[in-house]
Amino acid sequence: MFLGVDGGGTKTAFALIDSQGQVLARHIESSAYYLEVGLDGMAAMLARGCQALLAEAGVTASDLTFAFFGLPAYGEDRAVQPQLDALPRAILGHARYLCGNDMVCSWAGSLACADGISVIGGTGSMAYGELDGRRARAGGWGELFSDEGSAHWIARAGLALFSRMSDGRAPRGSLYKLVRQRLALADDLDLCQVIYGELQAERSRVAALSRLVSEAAALGDLQAQAIIMEAAAELVALVDAVRGSLGVPEDEEVAVSYSGGLFGADGPLQAPFAQALAASTGPYRLTPPRLAPVLGAALYAARSAGAPLSDAALERLASAD
Structure with a gap:
């Protein structure tokens, strides 16, 4: 299972998919723009969102294969970077995740990780x-x-x-x-x-x-x-x-x-x-x-784990969007 988080300036979307391209759960929260809501506010929002998503799917964080957190303004402040990178570990309880800028979610979703x-x-x-x-x-x-x-x-x-x-x-x-x-x-x-x-x-x-x-x-x-x-x-x-x-x-x-x-x-x-x-x-x-950015985030998580979805799984994911 792969968790995708598409953080935005207005709302943050969460999605959980499996390797067959099935969407297991989706959830929406508020802004992830830490320059506006603060690091603590963003951390609390991410925790709420992940907990709600996993509860809907009936799984735990330990069941996740990999996760990708796309966050606005990520990579634009060296002093804050270590804190952003550490946030998901406190939520998931493991290090099977990657953080990046939310622009990656847009690209991975719209082009399905293609050039x-x-x-x-x-x-x-x-x-x-x-x-x-x-x-x-x-x-x-x-x-x-x-x-x-x-x-x-x-x-x-x-x-x-x-x-x-x-x-x-x-x-x-x-x-x-x-x-x-x-x-x-x-x-x-x-x-x-x-x-x-x-x-x-x-x-x-x-x-x-x-x-x-x-x-x-x-x-x-x-x-x-x-x-x-x-x-x-x-x-x-x-x-x-x-x-x-x-x-x-x-x-x-x-x-x-x-x-x-x-x-x-x-x-x-x-x-x-x-x-x-x-x-x-x-x-x-x-x-x-092809896909919403949040599903792109989940797709990117799968690719980052070395387990990219097959063409058939991609079609199934697109049909569910």
């Missing part, structure tokens, strides 16, 4: 790829000066646009009315109290406001549409950067897939991303994700 590049468009953003044993990533430097094309980036751009619309520095489109209505602003400057006071400028809560930009774009707000198109272009730039780091020849086609709420059924980026990718210089083959 190619996967891009994340969720609360944050980044791209990760593997080719002939080589690995590379781009983006994911955090919301303060990176995460381009992410929900947080879109929300921040939308809030900036609202401020310009309010001041008269930009014509007022649908976004202006939507922000006032949805956030119940009696005065435009009340937005500051909502963002810095009520929401505490928290990454995940601010990112949720990206929906207002998407809705305004759907209503025909050209300035909101421009934000969505720029977000798609930023994500393609991440893909191009990973391609370059992997040393892919100019004429070689590369498989590209995606994950994250911005690519979901209600997300705004599927079509704009496909258009921007088709217009880029490198030849790409855009493919829908």
Whole structure:
């Protein structure tokens, strides 16, 4: 049995599978972004999630063959790294696990651990790829000066646009009315109290406001549409950067897939991303994700244990997703 954990800025998913590709249990918990919830908060959440998952499957941690914990911001702070690496041992009671960045979950799920590049468009953003044993990533430097094309980036751009619309520095489109209505602003400057006071400028809560930009774009707000198109272009730039780091020849086609709420059924980026990718210089083959990131994490656990799933097991896993 293989445990997969896909930690995210908004929610954390847990899954338990077997070598035949059967999903034995699934569970959802809250954010794993330790920069926001703290190391203790993340540790408590991971413990709750693992316990609930194992209880649902009717097994214990000692029954696990291997586990993979994909954690946001993993690998980005040397001082914290040993603590992150040690967390699962305290939960599982053994060392049959591996920790890594949550970008690996996206890649392993969307491409089923096959060569190619996967891009994340969720609360944050980044791209990760593997080719002939080589690995590379781009983006994911955090919301303060990176995460381009992410929900947080879109929300921040939308809030900036609202401020310009309010001041008269930009014509007022649908976004202006939507922000006032949805956030119940009696005065435009009340937005500051909502963002810095009520929401505490928290990454995940601010990112949720990206929906207002998407809705305004759907209503025909050209300035909101421009934000969505720029977000798609930023994500393609991440893909191009990973391609370059992997040393892919100019004429070689590369498989590209995606994950994250911005690519979901209600997300705004599927079509704009496909258009921007088709217009880029490198030849790409855009493919829908085969598995959810959490199942990718479990699949990666199996591969890390030296027991990759067979093609038949992969098909069974995909059909259960």
